[in-house]
Amino acid sequence: MRTVIADCRISYACERALALRGFNVIKLPPHKRLGEDIASHPDMLLLKHGNTVITSADYCDMAPHVFSDLREYASELKISFTSDEQRAEYPYDALFNALIMGDKIFCRRESISPSVLALADECGMEVIGVRQGYPACTVLALSDSIAITADRGMARALTENGITVTLIENGDIELPPHEYGFIGGAAGVFEGRVYFLGSLDAHRDKEKIIDACRVAKVTPVSLSDEKLRDLGRLIFI
16 A cells, blocks of 8 residues: 555545545654644655655654554665754754755755755755755645745745746645645645645636646646645655
């Protein structure tokens, strides 16, 4: 069975939609020292590249069942535990928040975990330094060369590095208690489909998003008729 990692607050409708499509959903419990809004967001708690997952030993101690489940359902995964200690204050909450697109990894060099930089070096990836500390949240990578974002700074950095960017407006994505969430945290891409945590119908830039998906040759799938919600991405195994 295919596996997807999700925030434990994923709605019943979205979880059921994934299960009906053959996915085993592993739900992440909150990290006790992160802010409640993002404490169980996958893109804050771990980074996946290829068959490697990087997370903190600290979080494993809090949620050992998550990693035993991962080993059971995805035995090919190499899980690397770091000595990083996350906490609520920025940038110490975003140690694993990096955006990987092809052979490039976009991250805030000053705050990303050294283990992420080591993985980039090991895999021959080019590290692109950006000011945004949450690049995986703010950008939805549809392919290695096509992305969607509302963050103009990230759009500029991506464009400068050969990425085709569709720029959308902020809003229409929930992330309580904040005014809005981000497109990168409201979806996940797997095997030619981009799964949205909610419905695209209520997003003001729905047509732009659908057009970008068409160019990237991925099919948009709304997992429910709920409003889009930023839950820190879906990470597919």
